Amino acid sequence: MSDCTNCRSSDVNRREFLTKSSALAITAVLAACGDGIGGGATGPSNVNESVVLADYTALGTVGGIAVVSGAGTPIAVVRTATSQYRAFSLICPHAGTTVAINGSGFRCPNHGATFNASGAWTGGQRTSGLSEFTVALNSTAGTITITT
Numbered sequence: 001m002s003d004c005t006n007c008r009s010s011d012v013n014r015r016e017f018l019t020k021s022s023a024l025a026i027t028a029v030l031a032a033c034g035d036g037i038g039g040g041a042t043g044p045s046n047v048n049e050s051v052v053l054a055d056y057t058a059l060g061t062v063g064g065i066a067v068v069s070g071a072g073t074p075i076a077v078v079r080t081a082t083s084q085y086r087a088f089s090l091i092c093p094h095a096g097t098t099v100a101i102n103g104s105g106f107r108c109p110n111h112g113a114t115f116n117a118s119g120a121w122t123g124g125q126r127t128s129g130l131s132e133f134t135v136a137l138n139s140t141a142g143t144i145t146i147t148t
């Protein structure tokens with residue numbers, strides 16, 4: 001109860017009710033969004049893909065990006081240096097839509113989240129970065145193996 005001497009009891013009760021119910025509503029919305037930045041979709045948890053680099057012309061140059069999805073798993077490989085590659089899940093961490101290559105990064109067609117070539121979120125729908133996989137290069141064979 002309030003100790004306001006100028007307020008009627010019913011006014012105070014209504015005010016307290018509105019204050020407390022607003023706080024509960026905000027708490028409920030934040031809980032529904034997990035960490036408050038939306039989403040919670042995760043990438044595949046069991047990936048083991050072998051990729052022949054010569055099959056993807058985009059990976060012939062540093063900065064090139066190619067979708068190398070295998071077995072239904074949407075994966076992008078980014079060539080970051082002459083002998084370095086990184087691989088990311090294309091499952092949007094916001095709500096699970098497949099993200100597409102967009103210029104030198106990625107964009108989700110669903111709510112517009114954008115990510116750079118390092119998988120970090122850069123704009124649009126606020127969410128976390130793309131999940132990254134482990135990449136092992138076999139330069140003799142000209143292949144990379146992507147694993148979780």
Ligand code: FES
Pocket residue numbers: 092093094095096097108109110111112113125
């Ligand atoms: S699913 Fe919402 S931004 Fe990708």
